[in-house]
Amino acid sequence: MGVVKLRGIVIAESQTGESSKRILILAKGIGRVMLSARGAKNTKSKLLSGTQLFSYCDFVAFEGKGFYSLNQADLIESFYGIRMDMDKLAEAVYLAELVEKTCPEGMEQDETARLLLYALTVLEKTELPPRLVSRIFEVKYLQLSGLLSDGGCMVCANAQEPLFFNETDGEFLCREHCHGGETPLLGAVQRAISFIAQNEGKRIFAFSLSVEALAQMDSVLRRYLEIHMGVSLKSREFSRQL
Ligand SMILES: [Zn+2]
Numbered sequence: 001m002g003v004v005k006l007r008g009i010v011i012a013e014s015q016t017g018e019s020s021k022r023i024l025i026l027a028k029g030i031g032r033v034m035l036s037a038r039g040a041k042n043t044k045s046k047l048l049s050g051t052q053l054f055s056y057c058d059f060v061a062f063e064g065k066g067f068y069s070l071n072q073a074d075l076i077e078s079f080y081g082i083r084m085d086m087d088k089l090a091e092a093v094y095l096a097e098l099v100e101k102t103c104p105e106g107m108e109q110d111e112t113a114r115l116l117l118y119a120l121t122v123l124e125k126t127e128l129p130p131r132l133v134s135r136i137f138e139v140k141y142l143q144l145s146g147l148l149s150d151g152g153c154m155v156c157a158n159a160q161e162p163l164f165f166n167e168t169d170g171e172f173l174c175r176e177h178c179h180g181g182e183t184p185l186l187g188a189v190q191r192a193i194s195f196i197a198q199n200e201g202k203r204i205f206a207f208s209l210s211v212e213a214l215a216q217m218d219s220v221l222r223r224y225l226e227i228h229m230g231v232s233l234k235s236r237e238f239s240r241q242l
Pocket residue numbers: 153154155156157158173174175176177
């Protein structure tokens with residue numbers, strides 16, 4: 001108990017009472033931490049900007065019995081520019097929700113936090129299509145979660161093109177190990193996935209895809225997330241409906 005300092009990014013917020021809120025952050029070295037922020041919704045509150053979704057801050061909190069009460073939030077990055085563009089905002093909201101729904105409690109999540117910061121930076125500062133930013137994030141996040149290998153057939157690791165995707169089982173397979181109902185991956189999609197899996201840091205966001213390839217990557221990953229992560233989020237489809 002006492003005062004703790006946490007560096008982290010806000011991945012979810014919820015209202016508690018008229019002027020207060022609760023925020024969920026991914027904190028460096030710790031992972032998920034829930035902070036209650038009294039009065040944070042008051043326009044004059046010093047906690048107002050640091051408790052917004054995506055805010056990356058140095059937080060100072062009081063640790064009580066089973067709770068953290070936020071005292072101070074020094075903003076490092078607000079990613080405010082993302083809010084100026086509906087497509088970017090929709091993808092950022094989706095990524096935060098994906099992490100909130102799927103990242104485990106009680107363990108450090110530094111690589112996930114770093115990946116999220118890269119994705120938000122790319123969304124804010126570049127013109128890379130927002131939907132592609134999300135697909136790149138998904139591949140790396142699945143890999144960090146131990147749910148995706150760095151490419152190749154899931155039976156024999158053969159990585160020759162083309163690989164095939166089995167919709168029913170969510171498997172990437174070589175021609176030899178197909179057992180019916182597979183779709184061949186476009187070369188660009190196969191290369192994109194292995195590029196992301198084999199590279200680190202900001203570099204994974206340094207490529208583009210045709211509309212056709214992005215559409216296939218989108219549907220393959222939607223199914224892959226459903227099967228291997230058990231998620232199918234409405235926010236993932238939101239930007240497509242705009
Ligand atoms: Zn194989």
